[in-house]
Amino acid sequence: MLIVDKELCVGCGICEDSCAFGAIEVVDGIAVVSEACTLCGACVDNCEVEALRLEGVEKNVQVDLDNWNGIWVYCEYRSGSLSSVSLELLGIGRKLADARGVKLAAVLIGADTGDTADNLIAHGADIVYRADDPGLAYFTDETYGAVLTDLIKQHQPEVVLAGATAIGRSLIPGVANTLGAGLTADCTQLDIRADDGALLQTRPAFGGNIMATIVCPSSRPQMSTVRPNVMKELEYDAGRTGEIVDVALEPAQLDSKVRVLESVQAENDDVNIQESDILVGGGRGLDSEKGFELIRQLASSLNGSVSASRAVVDAGWIGYPHQVGQTGKTVAPKLYIACGISGAIQHVAGMQSSETIVAINRDENAPIFDVADFGIVGDLFEILPKLISKIEGYQKS
Ligand SMILES: Cc1cc2nc3c(=O)[nH]c(=O)nc-3n(C[C@H](O)[C@H](O)[C@H](O)COP(=O)(O)OP(=O)(O)OC[C@H]3O[C@@H](n4cnc5c(N)ncnc54)[C@H](O)[C@@H]3O)c2cc1C
Incomplete structure (x- = not known):
C-alpha cells in the first residue's frame, strides 16, 4: 500500500x-x-x-533489457482457421526482427491446428511455438492466457504483438497485466528504434485528432495489439524453413472456471466490408439516402461492396457495419472508390492501406485527393451514371 x-x-x-x-x-x-x-x-x-x-509492493523492478530477445506474434486460430491479421502481423514482425537481428516467433494455440504451423513459417516465422490440445479447442482467457504467459516468462521475447480483434482485445490485456508489461492497444503503425530496441507504437489518440507514438523504455516485453488490415502480409514462400516447437502443457494450464458448451456463428446479413476486394464508399456528398442507389449500382457493376463515411451512418442513410474509419472498420481492398467523401483524418485512417484509391469530389481541394491515386473533380451525380454505363457496356461487349 x-x-x-x-x-x-x-x-x-x-x-x-x-x-x-x-x-x-x-x-x-x-x-x-x-x-x-x-x-x-x-x-x-x-x-x-x-x-x-x-509497502508490500515491488516498485519499478529494474528489468535487465538484454535478457529479452526476439519478436513474437500471437497467431489467432479459431474454428479451424487462422485469422488473417496473424499473417499481417508476421509481415511487420519480420521487418522488426530483421531490424533487430533477432528471430521472429509465432505462438499458435488451439486444437487440430493441422499444417498451420508450416503456413506460419511460409509467411515469415522462424519458430512456431505450437500448443495444440483438445483442451484448447475453444478460446478462454484463462487457458490461452496461462499458456501464452508461461511461454513469455520462459523465453522472454522483447516484443509481443497480437491482433486488435475481439479475442486479442480480451486476451492480451490480462497477459500484459500478469507480466507487469506495458501494452499499447489498437496500433496502426509499428517501428523499432535501432539504438535501444524500443518499439515505437503509433495509434490514434484524443479522438483521432493526433497520432501518438508510445514507447515502453524500461519494461519488457513490449506488447501491442494491431488493427486488422493495417499491416501487409508477406507472400507465401513454400521454400522458407523454420522450427516447430510443440509446447508441453501442464494440466493446470488447461484448467478453467469457464466451460464452453457450444460455439455458434453469429448470423449477419450485412456483408463484411473487410473481406471485399472492391469497395465503393459514399459520403455526405450523396445528399440523401437515395444517393446510395448510385453507389449500390456502381458496387454491383464491379462485383464489389458498399462502404460509407461516418457522417452518412450518423445521418441514418446506411447501417454502421458499412462505416469505414477510426470508429468504423479498417479496410484494405484492391480498389476503393470514394464518392462525395471529404477525406477527414478519421475516415482516411480506415482506408489508406487500400491498394488503389479513386476519389470523386467536386471540391478540388478536398483532402481525399491527398491519398487518392486517381482523382475526378466533378459532380458525382453526373460522373457516376456515366461510369456505371461505361462499365456495364464494357462487360456486355
Ligand atoms: C472521434 C471521431 C471519430 C470519427 N470516426 C470516423 C470514422 O470512423 N469514419 C468517418 O468517415 N468519419 C469519422 N469521423 C467524422 C469525420 O471527422 C468526418 O466528419 C466525416 O468523415 C465526414 O464525412 P463525409 O466525408 O461524408 O462528409 P463531409 O466532410 O461533409 O464531405 C462531403 C464531401 O462531399 C463533397 N461533395 C458534396 N456534394 C458533392 C457532389 N455532388 N459531387 C461530388 N462531391 C460532392 C464535398 O466537396 C465534400 O468534400 C469521426 C470524427 C470524430 C471526431
Whole structure:
C-alpha cells in the first residue's frame, strides 16, 4: 500500500500533479490517498521530501533489457482457421526482427491446428511455438492466457504483438497485466528504434485528432495489439524453413472456471466490408439516402461492396457495419472508390492501406485527393451514371 508520512508531508501538491489516476489529493496540508490508487509509484518518485513510500509492493523492478530477445506474434486460430491479421502481423514482425537481428516467433494455440504451423513459417516465422490440445479447442482467457504467459516468462521475447480483434482485445490485456508489461492497444503503425530496441507504437489518440507514438523504455516485453488490415502480409514462400516447437502443457494450464458448451456463428446479413476486394464508399456528398442507389449500382457493376463515411451512418442513410474509419472498420481492398467523401483524418485512417484509391469530389481541394491515386473533380451525380454505363457496356461487349 501507499503510505503517507504525515510528519514529512509538506502539502506541496506535487504528488497530486504526478498522479495520472487522480488518486491523491492534498487535504488540510496533507496528502490523502483514495481507492483509485494503482500503486504505480509515480508520486513516490516525485515527492521531494520523501513523505511517500510503497509497502508490500515491488516498485519499478529494474528489468535487465538484454535478457529479452526476439519478436513474437500471437497467431489467432479459431474454428479451424487462422485469422488473417496473424499473417499481417508476421509481415511487420519480420521487418522488426530483421531490424533487430533477432528471430521472429509465432505462438499458435488451439486444437487440430493441422499444417498451420508450416503456413506460419511460409509467411515469415522462424519458430512456431505450437500448443495444440483438445483442451484448447475453444478460446478462454484463462487457458490461452496461462499458456501464452508461461511461454513469455520462459523465453522472454522483447516484443509481443497480437491482433486488435475481439479475442486479442480480451486476451492480451490480462497477459500484459500478469507480466507487469506495458501494452499499447489498437496500433496502426509499428517501428523499432535501432539504438535501444524500443518499439515505437503509433495509434490514434484524443479522438483521432493526433497520432501518438508510445514507447515502453524500461519494461519488457513490449506488447501491442494491431488493427486488422493495417499491416501487409508477406507472400507465401513454400521454400522458407523454420522450427516447430510443440509446447508441453501442464494440466493446470488447461484448467478453467469457464466451460464452453457450444460455439455458434453469429448470423449477419450485412456483408463484411473487410473481406471485399472492391469497395465503393459514399459520403455526405450523396445528399440523401437515395444517393446510395448510385453507389449500390456502381458496387454491383464491379462485383464489389458498399462502404460509407461516418457522417452518412450518423445521418441514418446506411447501417454502421458499412462505416469505414477510426470508429468504423479498417479496410484494405484492391480498389476503393470514394464518392462525395471529404477525406477527414478519421475516415482516411480506415482506408489508406487500400491498394488503389479513386476519389470523386467536386471540391478540388478536398483532402481525399491527398491519398487518392486517381482523382475526378466533378459532380458525382453526373460522373457516376456515366461510369456505371461505361462499365456495364464494357462487360456486355
Ligand atoms: C472521434 C471521431 C471519430 C470519427 N470516426 C470516423 C470514422 O470512423 N469514419 C468517418 O468517415 N468519419 C469519422 N469521423 C467524422 C469525420 O471527422 C468526418 O466528419 C466525416 O468523415 C465526414 O464525412 P463525409 O466525408 O461524408 O462528409 P463531409 O466532410 O461533409 O464531405 C462531403 C464531401 O462531399 C463533397 N461533395 C458534396 N456534394 C458533392 C457532389 N455532388 N459531387 C461530388 N462531391 C460532392 C464535398 O466537396 C465534400 O468534400 C469521426 C470524427 C470524430 C471526431
